[in-house]
Amino acid sequence: MAKLRGRGMSSMNYPIGMNLGGDPSQALVHSNPSGKFTVSLSSIDLGQGMKSVTRQICAETLGVPVEDVYVDTADSDTGPHCMGSFASRGTHRVGNAVMAAAREARGVMMEAAAEELEVNVADLETDGRGNIHVKGAPHRSISTKDVAIAAQFRQGRTISGRGIFLVPLSDVDPETGEMSPATCYAHACLVAEVEVDDETGEVAMVRMDSAYELGRALNPRLVEQQLVGGAWMGISHALYETPEPYYPDPSHGPRDFVEYLMPGPGDICPHDISVLERPAPDGPFGAKGPGEMCANPVMPAIANAIFNAVGVRMDELPITPEKVLRAIKAQGGARPQARR
């Protein structure tokens, strides 16, 4: 009996947004009479943090504290069109739409402030704490609340903005496949260490180290949520999951969370992550989107680690103990490769 350890790696990129573009999203931003802002979207938050990341983008663009912004999602009567929450498009597409809407709203807010302070708009700046003041003269200042009141009740202005973001649709050449699939890509490299039981084919995760390049990390805690949870799903895809355990034979499909195998809280391993930020030229504050690609590098890294540990190639997902054991037996036993 032997438990053999091995390390494997993988590297990859991932396109941001719907392939070929043509997937618009819109946003509306408006202020209430006391300078608190609402972002109206029809975009969905299914856990990825859509509400939170668009809230930060809006606050940054307006120059107000994040507490002064609330994001209202997914009502088709109040939220303008959004293509949907998929294809790693939320941060990039919706974020850009919110940024455009916030920019327009900020323009009105600054004009209203200029009128109140009797200065030129160009001389004003926001302090991000809810005040607008004359550059170099912080004492000549007005709160966003007072600006909103003035705009609403004296100046008759609406502090609001509309935004849309659209990557124009690309054609695809039928003969060569020439196309413009995406405007930016996230990147990753991941190292997985596993322990393989050469008598049972069981594979246990030992640890993972990874580097992800995601454009600007708008909120590191949200990025961490995606990368940690996504890597767990990657382990699950690699070693456990499928509704057709005997594919292409469709029989014996799992019916519940007991039969549908996923790693339990006792199967997880340490995972150290480095995040690189190369801003996307067309991303909101350079952001791309970590949502989808985070699971992908784990699968091949594990397969390659298993080869390093016992010398068998696992070319079919999921890599079950049965597949590993059959391969080891076919090879006449484990053949550990050079330790890495």
Add this chain to the structure above:
Amino acid sequence: MLELRKDIFADERDDNLKEIGKPTQRQDMLGHVTATSVYFNDHKLQGMLHLKVLRSPHSHARIRRIDLSEAERSPGVRRIIRGADVPRNLNTLLSLINFGKDDEPTLAVDKVRYKGEPIVAVVAESQREAFEALAKIRVDYEPLPTVFDVEEAMKPGAPVINETYPKNTFTYHDIYDHQKIRFGDVERGFAAADHILEQRYQMSPIEHAPTETNGSIAAPDTNGRYVVYTSTQALFFSLDTCAKILDVPSNKLHFIGGTVGGGFGGKVDTVTEPLAILGAMLTGRPVRYMIGREEEMLYCAPRGAERIFIKDGVSRDGRILARQFRCLFDSGAYTRLSSYAVVKCAAHLPGPYTIPNVYAEVYCVFTNRVPATAMRGFGVTAVDFAIECQMDKLADLVGMDPMEFRLVNAYRDGDMKAHRREAKNTALIECVQVAAEKAKWRIRDDFKRMSSLKDVGAPRAVVPAPAPAREAILVSRPAGQQRTVYDRPAPPSPEPIRPPPPPPPAQPAAAPSHGAIRFSSVFGGRRR
């Protein structure tokens, strides 16, 4: 543990922002921990009815007769819905963006094409009464031959699963049964290679398994509208799909969602909303249609299986000279979104590496299984698994460290990709370097000095000369027959396993490239 490497690409960023880059608490976190976040199923409506569907026990069968007489008399039943009651009982999701033909009924009428396909919906006062009525429905089936393997499905004479696509493959550009990538000349590349490696990879289907199952509640609203609480991942996508299937103006529908118990791609297909709304229309009462867990596991769309064949030519010094793909997407019985994933897959090839000769054919194949749909990493996950396993084998073949092998072939700013666009804003090299450092994986200094911004352009920036007019052949090898050739590639097998496609018809100069995937706005009418 997560660290931000601010030292890398620092000159491309302004890090002095007030809100961006801060670890701000989630706007929805308080709602989550106090269990007050409102999901679709947390809406309680007066007099709510419950909808359940009868699912096919067969993977492929003709429906001879449906007898509802006993079920209609079953206690608590308020309405039984058949295919004939659905205003437009044929749809394909991407018809909203003008891509593909309508090929899937909301409720099966003449034929079932996968086990679990909905045939009849029962709307009753309680779930129990709906279940009891379902048990009283009698359906007379004539079982048909089935096919579950993508390569079997593509063989001449295979059972026709989805009559909309009689060859069991989706149609691209109105003329081809697959999406092509042609870049340089792979045969030239193979001829120049020191090693050829030809391998087969397979990913089984994967279920999204969100903790909240798919579902929706539809209710008659004031002034003749219908309000719909839904778990959809794409509010307007679902709204417009329902407007089309139910043949009502979109402003008759008021969709509310936005807080969803996990999706991962599994809540785009809009399987519950049309029936819930139709139930509300036919009964005048609120109707809830929530998928059960066993239904979700067995009969709701998973991430589709993919079979991938890769043939690589590599030089002794570790440069990949040619890479050829044949990818078969198992779409199940209907198109859903697999047709789109195929094009995304083609665009992704040959992975984040600069290879002068690339050839690919990617197919969307129909089989008698549950239709596949989008999932996290859609179109890319399985092919990245295949490519990265292949990269590891190639490194082994040429005796290189796998990290260094990737660095040698990594794409950089200014390189020409196989889809004929220049690479920009790349960072693969830096990710590999940082991961190696983090994992204490030793790579040589000259590899540590490489950069996505250095040694770019030049020969790597041009579109190479095309191949002479011939179809390169990639033999589909059965599992367990992986092949490595250490000298010259074997000559292509005489018989192509697919007949060569017909030449493209001549196009009027003005027209857009025929059938090029053309997205109208989601509100746009259909063009074909």
Add this chain to the structure above:
Amino acid sequence: MAKTPVQFRHNGREVAIFVDGGMNLLSALRDEIGDHSPKFGCGQGGCGACTVLIDGEPVLSCITLAETVAGKSIETADGLKTGPELHPLQAAFMDNFAAQCGYCTPGMLMAAKALIDRNPDPSRVEVVDAISGNICRCTGYEPIINAVLAAAARRGERRA
């Protein structure tokens, strides 16, 4: 349909409802009481999203026959706060970003409460066992485990 009266304590409050024969506790709480904090995830006893405490013990309300809780005391995530003040578990889940979609969170919180009420100073292994019947598809569990350990520690400090 024959209805059966059932009386029990719900988050400290005496309640009486009528239930259908065979109704499970999850439906009773959500549809009859109006407490939507326990979630339907499977109805099979497999995901833990419907976890509540009966007389301090964790149970899956979806596979609990409603009429068997007569005279018992039931706690749900809806009753975790004391007034405006968050329960240490709720605060720790926030600090540790231990929720994404939030659907498993109520069940996770109750499974964790059952543990730290009995065992104020649990080990990581004990925490892992306590949540082992609760499925989370988003977080990878690590932040949840850390949150429960942090909540227990925080309570310890309070007592000290």
Add this chain to the structure above:
Amino acid sequence: MPVTVKTFATPTEAAAALSDRSARYIGGGTLVMRALNEGDVSISTIVRLEDRALTQIRASGARITIGAGVTLSQILRERELSFLHAPARLIGGPAVRTTATVGGNLFAPAPYGDLAVALLALEATVSVMSGYGARDMALEEFLASRDRSPGAFVLSVTCDRPSSPEAFRFRKVARVKPKGVSVLSIAVSLSAVGGRVSGPRIAYGAMAPTAIRAKAAERALEGKTLDEAGVAAAVAAAAEGTSPANDAIASAWYRREVVGVHLRRLLLGQDG
């Protein structure tokens, strides 16, 4: 037809009510309530028995009797039952263990029913109630006949407490940690006379439609020492007489392939 819940004070009344084919006996509810939730309309009556005896644990000397209504968490609280803690702890999560009962576990189809595996290796007897009244039978006999006797339910289980911790060993092989359904499970109860195994009893879970005894392995272990050489014959015979299924957890091939490996590790006290 709506579901009716009937609650009785005595086994006899409950047994009478169960003569109705649409009636099901409910223990902890993990099987019956799930069936109802999933839309099993063959159940229209649920029969409950409220009899304190069902939840009692009675020990007299080495002999111990466990009421069918005793829950797995009750077992885990009971020092008298420490020999059953290993299997009990590995079933479900805490919330399942709060309600899942000893009796219910005897009816759980493969790959469930790990407690039955442990009890089988302990040669437990069960008191089974049916229309004909209560009768005691060997657990092995009960498991073989349970699916042919609808309406029967279990009142209690009785077994001998193992003489020492080494005398009873249990291993569950699951994909998911810490709580997962069995790829297979193994229970071994044995005594060693002068370092040699005597009268070993080996039971498997998920190696047949119900928990079964590994008779061939038992014979091969008789009189042997507990070392690599001593257990070799039993390991070689481990899969004999088994008929595991292909299911979502593992294939029959895999179960046969590894049962010997796990039996060896259990007998030699190796982990993993």
